[in-house]
Amino acid sequence: MKIQTEVIIIHAFDDDGELLSDEKDTINLLAKLPLDSLDLDAISVVTNIYRVAQGLRNKMEREVLSEFGLSWTSFSLLYDLWIWKSVETKKLAQSAGVSKATISNITKTLERKELCYRKVDNRDRRITYVTITEKGKDVMEKVYPNFHKGEVEIASSLATDEKKDISKLLRRVIRENNF
Template sequence: MPGHRSITEAEKLAEARLGDVRIHREQMAAVANIYRAAAAVRQHLENSVLRESGLTWTAFVVLWVVWIWGEPETRHVAEEAGISKGTLTGVARTLESRGLLRRADHPTDGRLVLLMLTPQGEELMERVFPRFNEEEAFVTSRLSAAECRTLAEGLRRVVLQVEEEGEERRLSLLDGAPPPPRRSGRRSHG
């Protein structure tokens, strides 16, 4: 792949660039490898299993959350999938147009919307998930079962740290101010 560097090359470049800079190297490596692993696994699963079913990673995660939770509220699906409510709206509309998902009003609160799989969506998940799981086994095949459990528990603790203490940390870093608006990275034309 042109311009692609292996994880080993990237680690060597970072070490050369940072030299004697006083940083938390082990923690930097852990977070960098969380990102690298997530990106590599996502790309592999999209290209090996999901694409032939016409699913993106995000669409699959939305279907997974609804499949596991039953009839969750849209806000919970967005939160669990790690996407904005606006992104969920677009993904849900696409899945709905394909006959895989349907929306329904909440029975006691008209402001809320529930999502549920259609029979076609159920069939898709029952067909795709076992193949998805086979690829989960493939991408972790260099780890023993015990190493997989240890990795899963370590990552779970990372998630809990952010869930339980991340907001307090953000507030202290920003002196209580809300985060600045997200930027696309594009230059303004003005």
């Protein structure tokens, strides 16, 4: 005897929230899965955040960061150091969303380029801090204006109020998920 389950689709798209073709394809596939419920709005939010993040990363690496020999993650690490001067590796890993091992590898590369240096905490040898160098600051002062132009370009189709609304909503997602 085969039990047929009914999929409850939770969907609250309004008329002006037109779906992208990729979203339609995803919904058509997922609606066939044996799930008790399917929250299409949650799928859409997460999928679109991912697509924007990947598109942003690819655009910036290709159009801005490659000129300075920086990957997205190395730029993120250098950016944090530029803002906070000296940061514990654990905090850098959390901020970049990568492992401490990845931070260690990127830091080694940035050290070879003389953009930062590592220092072990004298009181607790398990803690390592990474500090930006003057050369690292100089690189960031050259890279960031071009990076910011890319940020402005990416958000150019949004009105000021829309930018504020999106930022506010994303901050809530960040806080609620401890990202």
